[in-house]
Structures are given as C-alpha cells and as structure tokens.
Amino acid sequence: xxxxxxxxxxxxxxxxxxxxxxxxxxxxxxxxxxxxxxxxxxxxxxxxxxxxxxxxxxxxxxxxxxxxxxxxxxxxxxxxxxxxxxxxxxxxxxxxxxxxxxxxxxxxxxxxxxxxxxxxxxxxxxxxxxxxxxxxxxxxxxxxxxxxxxxxxxxxxxxxxxxxxxxxxxxxxxxxxxxxxxxxxxxxxxxxxxxxxxxxxxxxxxxxxxxxxxxxxxxxxxxxxxxxxxxxxxxxxxxxxxxxxxxxxxxxxxxxxxxxxxxxxxxxxxxxxxxxxxxxxxxxxxxxxxxxx
Amino acid sequence: xxxxxxxxxxxxxxxxxxxxxxxxxxxxxxxxxxxxxxxxxxxxxxxxxxxxxxxxxxxxxxxxxxxxxxxxxxxxxxxxxxxxxxxxxxxxxxxxxxxxxxxxxxxxxxxxxxxxxxxxxxxxxxxxxxxxxxxxxxxxxxxxxxxxxxxxxxxxxxxxxxxxxxxxxxxxxxxxxxxxxxxxxxxxxxxxxxxxxxxxxxxxxxxxxxxxxxxxxxxxxxxxxxxxxxxxxxxxxxxxxxxxxxxxxxxxxxxxxxxxxxxxxxxxxxxxxxxxxxxxxxxxxxxxxxxxxxxxxxxxxxxxxxxxxxxxxxxxxxxxxxxxxxxxxxxxxxxxxxxxxxxxxxxxxxxxxxxxxxxxxxxxxxxxxxxxxxxxxxxxxxxxxxxxxxxxxxxxxxxxxxxxxxxxxxxxxxxxxxxxxxxxxxxxxxxxxxxxxxxxxxxxxxxxxxxxxxxxxxxxxxxxxxxxxxxxxxxxxxxxxxxxxxxxxxxxxxxxxxxxxxxxxxxxxxxxxxxxxxxxxxxxxxxxxxxxxxxxxxxxxxxxxxxxxxxxxxxxxxxxxxxxxxxxxxxxxxxxxxxxxxxxxxxxxxxxxxxxxxxxxx
Ligand SMILES: Nc1nc2c(ncn2[C@@H]2O[C@H](COP(=O)(O)OP(=O)(O)O)[C@@H](O)[C@H]2O)c(=O)[nH]1
Numbered sequence: 009x010x011x012x013x014x015x016x017x018x019x020x021x022x023x024x025x026x027x028x029x030x031x032x033x034x035x036x037x038x039x040x041x042x043x044x045x046x047x048x049x050x051x052x053x054x055x056x057x058x059x060x061x062x063x064x065x066x067x068x069x070x071x072x073x074x075x076x077x078x079x080x081x082x083x084x085x086x087x088x089x090x091x092x093x094x095x096x097x098x099x100x101x102x103x104x105x106x107x108x109x110x111x112x113x114x115x116x117x118x119x120x121x122x123x124x125x126x127x128x129x130x131x132x133x134x135x136x137x138x139x140x141x142x143x144x145x146x147x148x149x150x151x152x153x154x155x156x157x158x159x160x161x162x163x164x165x166x167x168x169x170x171x172x173x174x175x176x177x178x179x180x181x182x183x184x185x186x187x188x189x190x191x192x193x194x195x196x197x198x199x200x201x202x203x204x205x206x207x208x209x210x211x212x213x214x215x216x217x218x219x220x221x222x223x224x225x226x227x228x229x230x231x232x233x234x235x236x237x238x239x240x241x242x243x244x245x246x247x248x249x250x251x252x253x254x255x256x257x258x259x260x261x262x263x264x265x266x267x268x269x270x271x272x273x274x275x276x277x278x279x280x281x282x283x284x285x286x287x288x289x290x291x292x293x294x295x296x297x298x299x300x301x
Numbered sequence: 302x303x304x305x306x307x308x309x310x311x312x313x314x315x316x317x318x319x320x321x322x323x324x325x326x327x328x329x330x331x332x333x334x335x336x337x338x339x340x341x342x343x344x345x346x347x348x349x350x351x352x353x354x355x356x357x358x359x360x361x362x363x364x365x366x367x368x369x370x371x372x373x374x375x376x377x378x379x380x381x382x383x384x385x386x387x388x389x390x391x392x393x394x395x396x397x398x399x400x401x402x403x404x405x406x407x408x409x410x411x412x413x414x415x416x417x418x419x420x421x422x423x424x425x426x427x428x429x430x431x432x433x434x435x436x437x438x439x440x441x442x443x444x445x446x447x448x449x450x451x452x453x454x455x456x457x458x459x460x461x462x463x464x465x466x467x468x469x470x471x472x473x474x475x476x477x478x479x480x481x482x483x484x485x486x487x488x489x490x491x492x493x494x495x496x497x498x499x500x501x502x503x504x505x506x507x508x509x510x511x512x513x514x515x516x517x518x519x520x521x522x523x524x525x526x527x528x529x530x531x532x533x534x535x536x537x538x539x540x541x542x543x544x545x546x547x548x549x550x551x552x553x554x555x556x557x558x559x560x561x562x563x564x565x566x567x568x569x570x571x572x573x574x575x576x577x578x579x580x581x582x583x584x585x586x587x588x589x590x591x592x593x594x595x596x597x598x599x600x601x602x603x604x605x606x607x608x609x610x611x612x613x614x615x616x617x618x619x620x621x622x623x624x625x626x627x628x629x630x631x632x633x634x635x636x637x638x639x640x641x642x643x644x645x646x647x648x649x650x651x652x653x654x655x656x657x658x659x660x661x662x663x664x665x666x667x668x669x670x671x672x673x674x675x676x677x678x679x680x681x682x683x684x685x686x687x688x689x690x691x692x693x694x695x696x697x698x699x700x701x702x703x704x705x706x707x708x709x710x711x712x713x714x715x716x717x718x719x720x721x722x723x724x725x726x727x728x729x730x731x732x733x734x735x736x737x738x739x740x741x742x743x744x745x746x747x748x749x750x751x752x753x754x755x756x757x758x759x760x761x762x763x764x765x766x767x768x769x770x771x772x773x774x775x776x777x778x779x780x781x782x783x784x785x786x787x788x789x790x791x792x793x794x795x796x797x798x799x800x801x802x803x804x805x806x807x808x809x810x811x812x813x814x815x816x817x818x819x820x821x822x823x824x825x826x827x828x829x830x831x832x833x834x835x836x837x838x839x840x841x842x843x844x845x846x847x848x849x850x851x852x853x854x855x856x857x858x859x860x861x862x863x864x865x866x867x868x869x870x871x872x873x874x875x876x877x878x879x880x881x882x883x884x885x886x887x888x889x890x891x892x893x894x895x896x897x898x899x900x901x902x903x
Binding site for chain 2: 018057059199212
C-alpha cells in the first residue's frame, strides 16, 4: 500500500468505528479542504453514503462562495446539513468587524460559543430540507455527544497532542495531561454519561497529503484555493475580515502540490494567513480547549 | 510522480528513560535535516536568551505551554522529516513512568523503534521496561542509541559494556536489536554526521539507521482475517447491498472465495468487493478498509471474524492464557467484571487466575500476587463470557491481541499465548456452588407439581418482532391462568425499570440483565410456576446462560420469525406474524408433550 492508501484506510476505519460506537454523532464541515476530504472519506467508509449529519458553524463573515459551495454539495450528495450560529452576538453587533471585540474574542463568540451551544442543542439548528430546497429550524434538539473533526497533527503544536478519539468532559474541557491510550486499532469508545468525544480521523495527514489525495481522488474542492487570475489564492479558509489570500501562481491542484513541495511554502506554516493566530502565543490553544477547532 | 519513493512513510518511535536525551536527539535530527520551518530555530534560541536560560534542542519540540511548564514530554509528539529514501514520522514518547500510556500509544503506531540509553547513567529501570513494551507491542525492529558519549570521553569500552548488558536483556525477550549506535546528541556526533571522536564506530549513524530499517509488510502472505467491524444496509437511501465492512488485518481475499465467520461458524462466499470512487475490485488485501457482499445471506453479528475456508482456522474459545500489561488506576482483580475488546468484538471478561506478575524492569517474577497493579506485566488466565475467535500471537500477532476496559478506560493491553482447554466456565462453578447450598423447604418439586396439577417451566419467547412476541405471550398467560395453571408473564421493560434499574442498557450490561433474569427464573420455577418472558434477539449463549442459571428446572425456547441461532435448536419455531390463537395452541401442545401440562387437565 502507498502512503496515501494507508492514511485513507486508517481514516475509514476510524470513521466506521465512530459510527458504530456513537449514536448521537455529527461531523463538522468548515467547507475547507481538510473537512471536505473528511467528508469524502466518509463516503468511502459508507460506500457512497453519509450516514450522520454535517454541521457548519456560520459566523456570518464567511466568504460568500463558501456558503454557495456548501449548499450545492449538500444537495448533490444528499447531506443531512445542519447550520448553527451565534445569532445574539451577530444581532447585537458584538464582533471584531464591528469593532467591539478583538480577533480572539470574536473567534470565541462566533465559533466556540456557537459550536458549543449548537452541539448541545441549546441554540437553534437550521437543517437543509431537501424537498423545500431551503433551511428550516431543526426539530431535533438532542445533544451531539460524538463530534468528528478534521484536525491534523501537523497544523500546530497543540494539535499534535490529540488522540484519534479524544474525550472532553461536561464542560468540553480537554485534559491534555491525562489522555487515554490508543493501540492496535483500539480506541476509547466507552464513556461515562455526560462526557463527549472528539473524533479525529485526519490526525496523521499533512497539508501535502491532503492536496495529493484531493488530486488522486479528484475531489471537487472549493475554487477559492486556486489563483483565479489575480495572482492570489487562499491557503486556509476562514472569515474574510481575518483571512487573507497569499500570493500564488497555482491555478490548479497540481500547481498547489508543486508549490508545497518545492516552492515558496515549503517552510511556511499553513495558518500564516490567519491573523488571530498572531495575537497571542497560546491563543489557539486557549480557543481549542474551549472547543474551537 | 517525480519522487515516487517518497510515497513511502515510516513511523519510528524514540523511547528511553527520562533525561537520557530523546528530545535532544530528535531536535538535532530535525535541524540537521533542515526539517524545521525557517526562522524557528532562531526564534527558540532568541526566547532562551531573553529568558536567560541555555538553549536546548528539546525546546524545539515543546510546542505546548503545559509541557514547558512541566519540563517533561507528557504526550507523544510527532515530528516529520524525510530523507532521499522516504518520509518519516518520529514519535517522541515520554519516558516518565507517569505517562506510560502515552508512550504505549505512540509506540504502538511505530514500524521501528530507537531506545535511548545515557552512557553515563547506564541502563535504568525504564530502559528495560521500554524494551519489554516494544517486544509486547510486536515491534521487532529496534535500534539502541547510547547517548551522551561526550560525558564518558567517547570511551569504546563503556559503550561495549552497555551494549553487551542490554543485548543480553533484550535476548531474554526474543528481541535482537539491529544496531547499537554511540552518539553525542548535544555535539551532533553520529546523528547526521560522523566525527573523529568516535572513529572506532563502524556501524550506522542515527540517520543511516533510519533508512536501514525495513518497511516490509509480511502480512499479505498470512491467512486472511477480517474482523467484521459493521454490517451496512442503507435501505432508506435506496441501496440494497448488505455490506460486511472492516479492515483486513492479514491476508488477501478475492471474489468467489469461500468464507467462514467465527465464532458462529456460518459460511458463505464473496460475491463482490465494494468501494467508492474506484474501479471494480476483484481482490482485497491486508490493511485495506473494505467491504464485501456475499452470495448467500447469513445472519452474522458485528464483531465476528471473517476468514477463508481454505486457510488455517483461528481458535474459538472462552479461556486463554495471556500476557497483559496493566495501566489502570485500579488494580486488575478477580472479583470484578471487565470488558475485552479483541479485534472487532467486545465481551464481558473475568480474570480467572494470575500465573505470575513480572517486574518489567528486571524480568523477575512474583508468583503469589493476588492482583495486577498499575504498570505490572502479568501472565494470567482470562475468561470471556461468550466464546471469541482469535489467533495466538506467535501465529498471527494482529488477531492475537486485545485491550481490557475498566470503568470506561482502556486499562490493560494483552497478547494471547495459548488457548486453555474448555473446562467448566466460572458460571458453571458458580451454579454448582449455588445449588450445593440451596436451601429448600419440605415440599419437593414433585409434591408441588402434584398439588398444583402441573410442572414448572421457564418459557422464553425470542425473535426480532417485539409486538407479536408480546401478544402471544400475553395470550398464553391468559389461557394458562384460565385453565388454572400457576403462570406469570414478566415483561422485560418491568425488569429494566425495577430490578435492573441500577444498570444501564448496553452490550455489556445486557449480560447482567440476562444473568438476573436467569436468577429470577430459578426462583419462580422453583415456586412451581410457569414463568413466561420474551427477550428480543437472544443468541445461543444467552439461552445457555439462562438454561444454566435456571437449572435444575427447565427452559422452553419459542422462536418467532427467522431463526438466527447458530447451533441451538429452539423447541418451537413460529412464523413471523403468527396468529396468537394458533401460536398459543402450539405452545400448549408442546407443554403437554413435555409433560408440564397433563392431558386430563385440559
Ligand atoms: N552532555 C550531554 N548532554 C546531553 C546530550 N543529549 C542530551 N543532553 C542533555 O540531557 C538533558 C535531557 O535531554 P532531553 O533531550 O530533554 O531528554 P529526554 O527527557 O529523553 O527527552 C538535557 O539537559 C540535554 O541538554 C549529550 O549528548 N551530551
């Protein structure tokens, strides 16, 4: 087996394990390349099907093409698509673009808080109704106890410490010092009531693996990742006030792979275009503990 | 692709006693192979200067605040680098005993291992313990690094002493290290480059050893084993395929192969190999996470082991001898029920006997220990509640190892050494003891039957259709009572909310529900009644358990709908959707046949 085949097999195994063990399961889909690969792997695992809902946290500041793309594939692939948001912060203009919060606080409000309360079912979830072709408020307010997330160990320090199956306690806290052992394809799938689990099928993938896999499988990735004539492309997607495109000539996947392997990005971290990472050294770690992916 | 050789990747773990230099070695290796982002090294150096502490390569790896505060690696950290030959993931496993489960997590993912020993301090307890764990995890490519040679003046003698002593230790574990490498991580000696300081060393440098490890997979030539992870049927999505999904742990299978599921023993053959977004597949091999459809539909539960009829069979049994490594906070004891996860199956597990407890740090053993404590390695006899399929670790290691769950945590890991002959199970022993001391009144069962006018019986309805089962059972109770028979129909929901309200409802708890039901049946049948209940989808072992617990009284099994038992033959089979009237009549005639109801009374 090649390196990519091995990665794929382990991810599929983990997804199947999660599906078997957790009844109340959801997968986060940020529309970015990693979680889109994760979605693709889910279709691999379940032979074309996606047997659990996908959740997108809409901050209201996502690049508009991301939302179009999301809904296009929700329809095409018959996804059980859920959307959550922090409507009170957005409604009262308590955000960074409104000048009320700094970047970290804004992420916390629009992502962490929104995620936490949408997962728990306390805040309304919108569900895509395939008959109506539009979103309606979901009647199901049951808490999700298993959350599948597309984080990778190579992204930055704190993510390199994760498990494939990582427990979070009632407060969604993550005890990095005391994590369960994982060995021989056996993961922690037993939980005391009230605990949650984060499942990380992409932990072993690198940014380059992701792109090589997208190329190999011909996954329809959102075109924001490509230079479409203006000499710029997004390397990582987020909210438009805080995510800047990078200079690049890569117009297709092959170009990106080439750029990552030999070009100018070889030694520059992927999230370098994300401004919130720069505000404090441990900012991401803090957000992470609070549940932001 | 231009660099197709880089499609291969190897996971290598670095272990060793705390402070023997793992992080320094890895940091140095990353720096020497230019594998760290531009400016990172300078940044870390600048931070050190600012905080007035000497620069350490280990800091490069310390990505976390927590970790830096504590000054020790608390979890496995992964670093990436590549050579001309292939890509590597280095797993930095913490040496501190407190973090042993992290070390095991890291090491279990490795294809090869480096064990680091400090030349000055020499072999420490954890150097040995880690060697033991490598052998248990099944990592057979191990290289030993003797670090801090600068502190012993690059003395060859000193190096040879350590190499000799440690080889001898590993030899007792049947582990032959591929090389011993003297280095000084701090001075960068023998990591990427050689140095005149150790001109006497003719073996590989650390970097050369990386490329010298072999990345071969011998698993494809082994017998075919597929732990059935799940069985899918996405009918609502308009998909009628019934797919047996799982990751092939060894061997190869192709379309047309005859297959057997164990422990049920059911057979079929492979109709197709299912996949998404690939060309049609005729064959699937080791490591693939795949799916099969079968020509003949068989009822099999998830967790069974799918094997090829032409291959050597795995073993099936409930008792085995194993080496286990205990990580749990609470000790492993005999009085408690645990859960075993073996391949794709889980079962309730009991410790039958401790043969001996081994101190992994010096291999000395202690024979009379009554429990297995945290960080102990023990040889013991374990018993699963129902038979499971497995291989011996010496034959096929992938299907011969398991983990033990205690209180929701993976508390132990083990490898199976031998199947233990089918003696009486612990349940048999228990029932024998219970019956031995059972105190009866002066009324014998025969006398009771004579007075009541009928014998006692435990009638179990099963099948997947809950509604018909309940209707039939209710009707049976009514008609028996109306014919003056002492009868009671107990609905399982009443037990769950009452007698069983202290236990959850899940796969392992199910066994406890069954046990209590069996005990209850023993009492009610002893009172001379016809005790009726209905339980959804019981299997052979559930019935055997109920039968055993209800003894000396007898059980009658009525199956409704498809018969899913492996070998057990129900006393009565009724069609799905059978009418209550006819069904009750059939049960009546069976009871008559079994002499529970005597003819003249009806
Ligand atoms: N003299 C000397 N000291 C070393 C060498 N390698 C590591 N050290 C020191 O040993 C200490 C522990 O090293 P570290 O890499 O953190 O050990 P770990 O706990 O195994 O990761 C640090 O202070 C290092 O500077 C070496 O080759 N020579």
